[in-house]
Amino acid sequence: MTLLDRLGVQLPIVQAPMAGVSTPELAAAVSNAGGLGSIGVGATDAAGAQKMVQDVRARTSRAFNVNVFTHAKPTPDLSREAAWLQAMKPLFQEFRATPPAVLATIYESFLDDHAMSAMLVAAAPPVVSFHFGLPPREQIITFKAAGCVLLATATCLAEAEAARIAGMDAVIAQGWEAGGHRGMFDPRAPDDQLGAMSLTRLLVVRSGLPVIAAGGIMDGHGVRAALNLALSPPNSERRPSPARKAAPTRSTAPPSRA
Amino acid sequence: MTLLDRLGVQLPIVQAPMAGVSTPELAAAVSNAGGLGSIGVGATDAAGAQKMVQDVRARTSRAFNVNVFTHAKPTPDLSREAAWLQAMKPLFQEFRATPPAVLATIYESFLDDHAMSAMLVAAAPPVVSFHFGLPPREQIITFKAAGCVLLATATCLAEAEAARIAGMDAVIAQGWEAGGHRGMFDPRAPDDQLGAMSLTRLLVVRSGLPVIAAGGIMDGHGVRAALNLALSPPNSERRPSPARKAAPTRSTAPPSRA
Known part of the structure; x- marks a missing residue:
């Protein structure tokens, strides 16, 4: 059974979730048009996300995707941040603005947001996608038990392999050209910056997961x-993965912008 | 008449020229197999290049491509180069090697190599391709009068437009992933680092030239x-360019490595 069949999605198009920008109305319109609509809840809290999920469901009975940010929590460094604020002061002044006294974390990671996690498991959207990394094993099991199809972004083969081992149902190949922030698991890791064409083909042949191309x-x-990039590899490259048979889907828009 | 028809090439595959690495034997084998074989002469002089052209012709009667480097001549800066040599000294010592006393220019630009230019015009290979920039107008007219089809590498739309205005017959869309050095006209210019997928499609729709995808x-x-990327754009995007009708060709290998 292909991923499209499993979700009842007719067109192999995934609307990119864009946290803070894309709306439940857009997601529902895409799903109603035969693609997979998405909302990004990385810029809101559990209550806001619950409302967005309800707003999508009020507008469509079809499958849709909820995207969360699974980044590592930033470690505050007050003196370094004070130095940055000091260095940026002229820019603020140029626009007659006042710099903040201290920096605050802009997005809480899904990994630390237990209210969001509980809400999403209870809401059980047809698809949940993870950006910047993978959730812990127990959470993956819980989402799967709730019937959610799980996607993760990968910018390289190692991330895609981690996604497969963790039990993701498909991987989003986020090429270098993809808009917004790249979903690297570790921003300090070496980065081949592969374009969508080479990354998609690499992940199709090597990751053992269905691949959604982005960028x-x-x-x-x-x-x-x-x-065409997402078609099954020739027999000589085939590896024993049932997931390989799943139909390709892909995003036609930048995958995430916040 | 498509570019393939014009050259008598059966398969829309261009073997990438790799200066100093790829051989006349490889180029002739690719041409004999129905693609467009290429030699890169950027790392040799007129006599060496003449021998390579003769070696290709001895092995095939089909079309082939000769690639030249059209970079701006580097401006020597003795004190900066001495500082670099000093900084690299530990690396040389680590490998028990002696650093050179001064730095020499490794590749003479085709723009400065009049012997090479005269030889190539006389040899009149079926295709001449330019990497790192475009030759002057008089040279383009001379090559065209000699019957050569002319290609240029572009890494962005502005370079492709310059290639069209200069009279190139087709443009090579060198995506960010393409191996070796990128053929930027000006290495100090802003660089969008577009991947092959987006760059190829952009140039197909906007450049007004046949596009060869690379990377x-x-x-x-x-x-x-x-x-698929190289197919004609839909009517709504069509612009009045006869070149648009030419068949797409593309490289399946990194375009240049020296």
């Missing part, structure tokens, strides 16, 4: 090109 | 994907 897909020709 | 194309599925 630089600008029109129908790009969509068709991405579909 | 991250790893197997037949990648070739098919690149072909």
